[in-house]
Amino acid sequence: MATATTASSSAQPLRILLRVRPFLPSEAASFCVPCVSLVDGYPGSEVTVKLKDQYTSRSEHYNLDAFFGQENSVSEIFDREVSPLIPGMFEGTNATVFAYGATGSGKTFTMQGTEDCPGLIPLAVSAILARCTGTWCSMDISYYEVYMERCYDLLEPKAKEIMALEDKDGNLQLKGLCWTPVRSMEEFEELYSIGVQRRKVAHTGLNDVSSRSHAVFSVRVSTSVVKGKLNLIDLAGSEDNRRTMNQGIRLQESSKINQSLLALSNVISALNKNERKIPYRGSKLTRILQDSLGGSSCAVMIACLNPAEYQEAVNTICLAAPSRHIGNYMSLASKPETPKVKVDMEDKLRAWLESKGKTKSTQRTNGLFSPSARKTPSSMSHMKQPTSSKISTRVKAMDQDGTKVKK
Numbered sequence: 001m002a003t004a005t006t007a008s009s010s011a012q013p014l015r016i017l018l019r020v021r022p023f024l025p026s027e028a029a030s031f032c033v034p035c036v037s038l039v040d041g042y043p044g045s046e047v048t049v050k051l052k053d054q055y056t057s058r059s060e061h062y063n064l065d066a067f068f069g070q071e072n073s074v075s076e077i078f079d080r081e082v083s084p085l086i087p088g089m090f091e092g093t094n095a096t097v098f099a100y101g102a103t104g105s106g107k108t109f110t111m112q113g114t115e116d117c118p119g120l121i122p123l124a125v126s127a128i129l130a131r132c133t134g135t136w137c138s139m140d141i142s143y144y145e146v147y148m149e150r151c152y153d154l155l156e157p158k159a160k161e162i163m164a165l166e167d168k169d170g171n172l173q174l175k176g177l178c179w180t181p182v183r184s185m186e187e188f189e190e191l192y193s194i195g196v197q198r199r200k201v202a203h204t205g206l207n208d209v210s211s212r213s214h215a216v217f218s219v220r221v222s223t224s225v226v227k228g229k230l231n232l233i234d235l236a237g238s239e240d241n242r243r244t245m246n247q248g249i250r251l252q253e254s255s256k257i258n259q260s261l262l263a264l265s266n267v268i269s270a271l272n273k274n275e276r277k278i279p280y281r282g283s284k285l286t287r288i289l290q291d292s293l294g295g296s297s298c299a300v301m302i303a304c305l306n307p308a309e310y311q312e313a314v315n316t317i318c319l320a321a322p323s324r325h326i327g328n329y330m331s332l333a334s335k336p337e338t339p340k341v342k343v344d345m346e347d348k349l350r351a352w353l354e355s356k357g358k359t360k361s362t363q364r365t366n367g368l369f370s371p372s373a374r375k376t377p378s379s380m381s382h383m384k385q386p387t388s389s390k391i392s393t394r395v396k397a398m399d400q401d402g403t404k405v406k407k
Contacts, residue, residue: 014268014299016321017066017081018049020307021106027308034307038067051317053310062317070307074110078123081300086127088298089221089228090137096231096292100261100320101304102312103237110304111217111234112196121217121232125188128219128230140179140220141188143195147213148256149284153178154195154215164288172290179220192217212236212253214260214285231292235261238315260285265319267293268301 020036035054039061041047047067052059068077085095097120099107113119118126125141132139143154144162151162155178163175182188200212215234220227236257263282270278271294280290293299303320305313 014271014301015065015081017068017077017300017302018047018064018305018317019068019072019077019106019110019302020070020305021109022070023307031308034070035310035313036305036307038069041067051310051313055310060314062321064303064317064321074113074117074119075123077110077302078120081302082120082124083127085230085298085300086124086131089128089219089230090131090223090226092226092228093296093298094229094231094292095298096233096289096300098233098235098264098299098301099304100235100264100301101237101316102306102309105237105304105306105312105316107237107302107304108234110302111215111232121192122185122188124230124232125182125219126185128221129182129185129188132221136224138181138222139183140181140222141191142177142179142218142220143192143215144174144177145199145213145215146260146285146288147200148253149260151177151284151288154198155180155191164284172288174288212257214257216288229292231289233289235264238319259283261319268320271299 018036020034023031023034031054033054036049036051039048039050046063046065048061048063049067050059050061066081082097085097088095099110099120101107109119111119111121113122128139131137145152145154151164151174153160153162153176160176162177165173165175167173180191182191195215195217199215214236217232217234219230219232221229238258238261260283263279263286266279266282267286278294280286280293286293291297301320303316305316307313
């Protein structure tokens with residue numbers, strides 16, 4: 001199976017997509033305009049998106065690889081972003097698709113979908129099965145979760161723990177993970193529904209059915225020559241515990257979730273910068289995905305946004321694509337007139353100093369406001385000096401134009 005333990009110069013860049021879910025009925029009554037919008041770009045090219053706070057003039061712009069608004073369906077995301085990854089599986093390439101975002105941003109719907117609107121996982125399985133039909137290729141699936149930094153098989157009745165171990169060649173192996181052959185969509189739907197029911201979810205202050213684990217659905221195709229794998233991952237949502245009011249076990253879960261998402265962000269950042277050492281060991285999640293992130297592997301991150309939550313949207317994009325921020329913008333009316341205020345204060349201070357006769361105004365004010373002012377011997381003359389230096393200072397000094405005078 002194709003593996004990747006280090007990032008190479010031939011690594012394909014991670015694609016960062018943005019998906020804005022539609023307003024929920026409860027949100028539509030309060031919000032008419034989403035906090036994120038497309039500014040520039042078209043399908044197949046880099047896009048610029050704008051995040052604007054609905055309550056202030058603050059706005060920010062980011063460059064991303066693709067944008068899917070409230071009017072775009074999940075099937076459009078599949079056709080444009082996931083479907084092109086499938087042919088590579090039959091050539092031995094690994095690929096990974098993430099759904100990342102805050103809790104309640106639409107990640108699970110994007111990956112899982114519904115009976116009427118299937119998500120990326122059932123759409124991918126259907127496409128792979130169709131490609132295997134009439135060939136010698138076989139398809140297996142696995143489904144497991146990463147909960148509190150431990151892995152559990154969701155297709156096994158007892159949900160036994162999976163151990164991440166390295167073989168003699170340094171390749172990571174998930175000991176205890178069950179791979180089940182699938183030959184039809186009926187078989188897939190039966191297995192997948194069992195795994196979904198076993199996944200750990202709980203009620204929080206922001207979500208009635210909040211995922212408490214990262215769920216990894218893997219599809220593996222085998223030919224007579226190579227094996228390729230596609231990981232489809234529904235990440236647990238990042239959480240602000242000040243808003244969720246998590247306590248006890250919920251707080252512990254949230255802490256582990258946020259730690260693993262930060263580790264994933266660090267890996268993504270290192271891959272984007274083409275660093276030689278990638279911090280895969282930062283969490284169990286990045287460790288088990290080591291063969292599908294970097295190297296010859298392909299990766300797509302779908303940053304899911306709640307259109308009613310500006311700050312959550314900013315946090316999501318900053319963590320998903322920290323190098324894509326291109327500037328902050330404020331309306332002209334809200335820009336402070338800093339230069340005028342500074343000049344006024346200089347004039348007032350200069351006039352006050354001259355009226356008091358404390359010192360030569362030009363010399364003092366230039367020293368005070370000059371950005372290049374430093375602690376030089378002349379500016380430190382008021383500090384304690386050796387006795388000989390004091391005597392010398394009393395004997396002679398320099399007036400403003402450099403003439404020596406006696407005291």
